[in-house]
Amino acid sequence: MTATTHYRICPLCEACCGLKISVQDGVVISIRGDEQDVLSKGYICPKAVALKDLHDDPDRLRTPLIKRDGKHVSATWTQAFAEIERRLPALQAQHGRDAVAVAVAVGNPTVHKYGLLNYFPRLARALGTRNVFSASSLDQVPKQLACGLMFGHWMTVPLPDIERTQWLLVIGANPLVSNGSMWTVPDFKGKAKALRARGGHLVVLDPRYTETAAVADAHHFIRPGADVFLLAAMVNTLFAKQWVRLGALANWVVGLDALQQSVVAFTPDAVAERCGVAADTIMQLTHDLAHTERAAVYARIGTCTQTFGTLASWLVDVLNVLTGHLDAPGGVMFAKAAAFASNTQGTGGRGRGVSTGRHHARVSGAPEVMGELPMTCLAEEIETGGAGQIRALITVATNPVLSSPNGPRLAAALQALDFMVSVDIYLNETTRHADVILPGLSPLQDDHFDVSFAQLSWRNHARYSPPVLAPQERPTEWQILLKLTAIAQGLGAQVDVDALDDVQFAQDMQRQFGDRAAAVLAATQGLHGPQRLLDVALRSGPYGDAFGQQPDGLSLAKVMAANSSGGLDLGELQPRMPELLRTPSGKIELAPPMLLADLPRAWADLQHPAPELVIIGRRDVRSNNSWMHNLPTLAKGPFRCTVLVNPVDAARLQLQHGSLARISRGSNSLDDVRVEISAAMMPGVISLPHGWGHDLPGAQLSVAALRPGNNLNALLDDSLRDPLSGNAVLNGVAVSMTALG
Numbered sequence: 001m002t003a004t005t006h007y008r009i010c011p012l013c014e015a016c017c018g019l020k021i022s023v024q025d026g027v028v029i030s031i032r033g034d035e036q037d038v039l040s041k042g043y044i045c046p047k048a049v050a051l052k053d054l055h056d057d058p059d060r061l062r063t064p065l066i067k068r069d070g071k072h073v074s075a076t077w078t079q080a081f082a083e084i085e086r087r088l089p090a091l092q093a094q095h096g097r098d099a100v101a102v103a104v105a106v107g108n109p110t111v112h113k114y115g116l117l118n119y120f121p122r123l124a125r126a127l128g129t130r131n132v133f134s135a136s137s138l139d140q141v142p143k144q145l146a147c148g149l150m151f152g153h154w155m156t157v158p159l160p161d162i163e164r165t166q167w168l169l170v171i172g173a174n175p176l177v178s179n180g181s182m183w184t185v186p187d188f189k190g191k192a193k194a195l196r197a198r199g200g201h202l203v204v205l206d207p208r209y210t211e212t213a214a215v216a217d218a219h220h221f222i223r224p225g226a227d228v229f230l231l232a233a234m235v236n237t238l239f240a241k242q243w244v245r246l247g248a249l250a251n252w253v254v255g256l257d258a259l260q261q262s263v264v265a266f267t268p269d270a271v272a273e274r275c276g277v278a279a280d281t282i283m284q285l286t287h288d289l290a291h292t293e294r295a296a297v298y299a300r301i302g303t304c305t306q307t308f309g310t311l312a313s314w315l316v317d318v319l320n321v322l323t324g325h326l327d328a329p330g331g332v333m334f335a336k337a338a339a340f341a342s343n344t345q346g347t348g349g350r351g352r353g354v355s356t357g358r359h360h361a362r363v364s365g366a367p368e369v370m371g372e373l374p375m376t377c378l379a380e381e382i383e384t385g386g387a388g389q390i391r392a393l394i395t396v397a398t399n400p401v402l403s404s405p406n407g408p409r410l411a412a413a414l415q416a417l418d419f420m421v422s423v424d425i426y427l428n429e430t431t432r433h434a435d436v437i438l439p440g441l442s443p444l445q446d447d448h449f450d451v452s453f454a455q456l457s458w459r460n461h462a463r464y465s466p467p468v469l470a471p472q473e474r475p476t477e478w479q480i481l482l483k484l485t486a487i488a489q490g491l492g493a494q495v496d497v498d499a500l501d502d503v504q505f506a507q508d509m510q511r512q513f514g515d516r517a518a519a520v521l522a523a524t525q526g527l528h529g530p531q532r533l534l535d536v537a538l539r540s541g542p543y544g545d546a547f548g549q550q551p552d553g554l555s556l557a558k559v560m561a562a563n564s565s566g567g568l569d570l571g572e573l574q575p576r577m578p579e580l581l582r583t584p585s586g587k588i589e590l591a592p593p594m595l596l597a598d599l600p601r602a603w604a605d606l607q608h609p610a611p612e613l614v615i616i617g618r619r620d621v622r623s624n625n626s627w628m629h630n631l632p633t634l635a636k637g638p639f640r641c642t643v644l645v646n647p648v649d650a651a652r653l654q655l656q657h658g659s660l661a662r663i664s665r666g667s668n669s670l671d672d673v674r675v676e677i678s679a680a681m682m683p684g685v686i687s688l689p690h691g692w693g694h695d696l697p698g699a700q701l702s703v704a705a706l707r708p709g710n711n712l713n714a715l716l717d718d719s720l721r722d723p724l725s726g727n728a729v730l731n732g733v734a735v736s737m738t739a740l741g
Contacts, residue, residue, distance in 0.1 A: 001025050006468040007034055007563050009450060011112035011443045012047040013624055015040065015179030015186035016453050018566060019048055021444075021468050028052040028444065028468070036566030038461045043187035045179065045621050046634060051444060053631035055469070059700050060425050061439035062472070072427060072437065077474060080436050081483055081493035087419045087435070088487060091392045092127075098362075098388045101131035101381065102396070110397045113440070114449045115478030115530040120396060122504070123481050126488035130359050130368070131381060131390055135398055137374040139301060140182055141725040142309030145369055148354035149592040150317060152582030154370055155455050156343045158317055158332035159183050160296040161573055162191045162458055165330045166200040167288055167295035171316070172227055172302020176212040177621045181300045184450075184457040189215060191458075203285065205230070205277070206302065207616060208644070208687055209680035221682040224616050224732030226275040227299065228308035228602050231315035232266035233275075234286045235259070238322050240267075243290035247324030252578050255591030259318065262596050265603060274606055276682065290323045294330025302616070305730035308602050309722040314595050321588060333573035334580055337454040338462040338544075338554055339537035343580040351582030356594075356724075362388045364719070366726045374726035375404050376718040382413040392419040394484065397440075401429040402626045402693055405716035405728050406668075411696070423480055426627055432698035440477035444468040449534050449559075462538070463567030464559045478529050501529060509536070516547075523547050531556065543570060598724055610684070611734035613649065615663065617690040617712055626691035629704035641709030642676035644687040645737075650677045653737055660740040663688070663715060665733065670710045672740065686737065688712045690730070 003024040010017045018037025022030040031049050035042035054060065064080035065072040075083075092100055102124055110116050124132055136144070144154040160168055162185060173181060175188040185191065192202050192215050204213040205222045213219035222230060238244050239260045246253060268279035275282075289295050297319050303312040317326065325331030336344060357367035361377040363384045373381075378400065381390045393414070401407045401414070407429075414420060414433035422434035431437050440446075448465040475483065479497050486495040509517040523539070524532050535556035539545050545553030554568070562568045583589055622634040629635055643663065645655055655661055657677040663670045663686070673688065681687060693711025694704035713730070720729035 003029060008444070008465045008468050009448055009463055010044065010048045010051070011448060012051070012628075013045070013179060014181055014184050014453055014456070015045070016184055016450050016457075017044045017048060017186045018463065019044065019051075023468060026469060028055065034566060037463075038567045038569035039184070039457060039459060039463070040186035043190065047622065047628070050628070050631040050633040053633050055442040055444045057630060059427070059630060059702055060442065061427065061437060064439065065427065065437040067435045080438060081487070083436050084421055084484065085487050085493040088392060088421070089490065091418055092488075095391050096388065097128040098130055099390060100127050100129050100392045100394070101133060101378065101390045102127060102129065102394050111452050112443070112448065112450075113397075113446070113477055114451045114534065115446070115476060116396060116481065117451045118530050118533050119478040119481040119485075123394070123485045123488065126485040127394075130373075132372045133375045133378050134372045135375065135400070135403065136370065137372065137376070137726050138305070138403055138728050138730070140304055141369055141727045142304045142722055143182055143300070143313040145310050145354075145356070145725045146313035146317065146595070149594065150314065150589050151580065152351050152353045153343050154354060155341065155452070156334060156580055156582070157182055157456055158320060158326060159335060159456060159458060159573070160298045161330050161333045162195070163572070165195065165294050165296050166198075167203070167292040168195065168200070169203050169205070169285065169289065169297045170212060170216070171205045171222075171297065171299035173298060173300035174206070174210040174212045174619060176215060177210070177619050178624065180456075180458070182456055183298065183300075184453040188212070192216070201288070207682040207685045208618065220277055220281060223274065223276040223610050223682070224302070224614050224685060225306045225308065226271070226610070227303045227306070227312040228315065229266060229271035229606055230275045230277055230282060231312055231319065232263045232599070232602070233268045233271045233282050234289070235315060235318055235322065236263045236266045237268060237283060237286040238290060238319070239263070241286075243286070244322045245290070245324040246322070247328065248575070249321060249324065249326060249577065249588065252581070252587055253321060253590050254585055254587040255589055258591035258596060262591065262599050271606065274610055289319065289325075294328075295323065295325050296320065296330070296332045298332070302731055304727060306732050307720065307722055307729050309727050310724040311595060311598055311602055314592070318590060321590065327575045327577045329575075334576045335455050335457050335573060336460050336542055336570070336576065338460070338570060339449070339454070339534060339541045340451045341455050341541070343582060344542045348579030349581055350584065350586035353583045366721065369725055374721055374728065375400055376721060376728050378404075379406065379410040379413040379718060382417060391417060393417055394421045394423070395430060395434070396423045396481075399428050399430045399626050401696070402691055402711055403713060404718070405713050405720070405730065406718035407693070407711055407714050409718065421484070423477065426630070427698075427700035428627065429693070429696045429699050432696070438480050440480065441471050442469070445471040446476065447531070459572055460570035461567055462543070462554060462559045462570060464534075464556065464563060466560070466563065476529070498528060505532060519547060527556070594724060612684060613735055613737060614685055614732045615712070615715070615735045616685060616687050616731040618644075618687045620689060623689065623691060626694075627701070629692070629694060630701045632703055635703050635707070639674065639707055641689055641692040641707070642674045644676050644678045644681045646681040646683045646685070647677055647679060648683045649686070650675070654739050655737075656739075662738050662740055663735050664737070665715050665717070665735045668715050670712075670715055673710050686735070
């Protein structure tokens with residue numbers, strides 16, 4: 001049979017690269033970059049090629065599993081849903097709605113499944129529980145909270161205008177490896193080279209000399225957790241030197257005076273020692289930012305996963321505002337997504353803003369943010385008795401036993417649950433505790449549209465991917481979630497999910513469009529599930545055809561037609577102030593009271609010396625998620641779960657390159673960690689990658705188990721959080737280290 005060519009958006013990281021996939025006799029024979037793709041222009045990384053490994057992986061689940069006598073056995077879909085119907089509603093009836101928690105990884109891979117993103121909220125509403133947890137609180141909630149307070153919506157995130165900037169400061173981020181994080185920018189390396197070729201400058205602040213630092217003009221070490229001090233000192237310097245230039249934003253900001261007063265003590269001299277960055281360097285960085293016409297500051301996971309994550313995230317964009325670089329070409333700008341973006345809907349320029357703390361975790365009192373509680377509260381909510389104790393859990397594409405602090409404690413808590421359901425394609429370190437596992441399709445069998453990353457992309461676009469391979473005759477993930485929703489609503493496991501979807505869609509359209517709902521229903525006939533929701537979102541979006549009123553506008557059919565030609569290019573980012581604002585004031589809030597009130601905590605911490613030795617995580621282009629360690633294409637090559645140690649620290653601790661060491665924090669320790677001595681590390685800082693530890697009994701990850709590595713998160717304290725966002729503290733944690741000979 002002749003090979004056929006298919007075009008697909010890669011679902012394995014935030015870059016969302018366009019792929020050209022050749023298939024013969026139902027088998028993938030090659031995966032290459034799509035040169036016509038409007039976003040990635042032919043660029044791919046090794047993860048894309050591993051899509052074939054993922055599809056063919058014998059460990060990937062194809063049928064449901066039910067735990068019988070402590071062991072997972074294959075079951076039919078009817079049996080699996082019947083087991084859930086038998087046990088879940090009874091627990092809710094006996095112990096109340098809050099006795100069932102939902103954990104969903106709003107990240108890779110859930111965020112690459114537009115069916116999961118659109119149908120998970122229905123399940124959460126049907127369960128009626130306040131106990132919703134997500135991987136967001138292990139990653140990006142501080143950034144989203146800061147943006148929500150400043151601009152009025154969680155997803156209104158400023159993005160560096162990489163192709164027009166002349167000076168880019170990157171703090172605690174490694175976009176050459178991640179291809180952006182909360183910033184979809186495939187082939188960052190190529191764009192960084194182009195920046196330097198046109199006379200621009202790239203500067204990196206990081207406790208490790210990263211892959212991004214290697215292509216930069218300058219790199220400065222900074223102590224983990226000290227970002228807030230440096231950023232506050234830069235803001236202080238802008239005011240002290242009278243370098244504040246609001247430019248076109250002058251009429252759209254409030255809180256300038258309060259902001260200035262809040263940072264008056266944070267001078268470069270006051271913070272330099274704790275940051276490990278000279279005062280003169282802080283002054284020079286501030287000068288260059290303020291006096292370069294097109295400049296931007298970008299920071300990410302290193303600044304988020306610390307105790308001052310929200311403050312640091314806020315101050316990054318305060319710097320961009322004060323220097324006139326926010327919403328300006330070559331500075332940081334805002335995407336205008338074709339569909340699902342709240343900051344393109346309704347009346348622009350003013351809104352309700354965001355709020356937190358509408359409820360709190362029962363045990364720790366941690367506040368709700370974005371409708372979720374911190375993932376690090378999950379174990380204690382299961383362990384602690386009393387009203388509202390979690391007795392059942394539904395997880396969706398998440399592995400917190402490896403990705404969340406104090407994984408051993410969480411594993412023990414999961415084992416104590418009365419009932420657990422997991423929607424996942426692997427029997428992994430978390431799902432091994434589930435009573436029922438419901439596997440979704442391979443990504444190559446599913447259609448796709450980027451809901452979130454189009455709102456974070458360096459260039460506006462619209463791309464849709466149909467399935468590459470024929471799906472099996474079994475439920476898709478959105479149908480699995482809808483079936484669980486029906487069970488939670490008391491409709492039973494025998495419900496016709498397609499008919500239920502029709503009813504719910506009609507109700508949603510009535511609420512959204514009122515008198516126009518009948519026309520919308522007529523216009524979407526022939527579509528179902530997430531496709532139908534996507535068509536509505538595109539047609540009612542900023543580029544849409546408004547259901548025929550704008551004939552040249554977008555619809556799902558038009559985006560589908562562009563699949564083989566790289567998708568639709570909707571142009572470079574454009575200024576969007578003030579229409580994207582959704583704050584009650586209709587202004588950019590420079591001094592949110594919640595953030596000002598937290599600055600004294602940072603000042604108090606600044607008075608204490610830095611710990612002698614701290615640990616940070618790191619990413620590798622081949623293993624940004626734990627399950628990728630099970631794919632041969634990505635698992636091959638050098639062993640990557642090593643601890644990087646500066647030569648000075650290695651000599652002090654009597655460590656040898658390639659030897660083994662113990663890393664300890666309190667009563668927790670990691671033994672037999674392989675040492676890699678590297679001048680890329682700042683003295684006093686060691687680095688171990690996250691997502692390893694594949695040696696737990698009951699998991700079925702045969703390739704990963706060959707080189708299990710050490711679980712960094714088993715060392716960390718699940719009570720350490722940024723108090724504003726609830727985000728876990730994963731970086732800058734004090735540890736001790738000893739040689740094992």
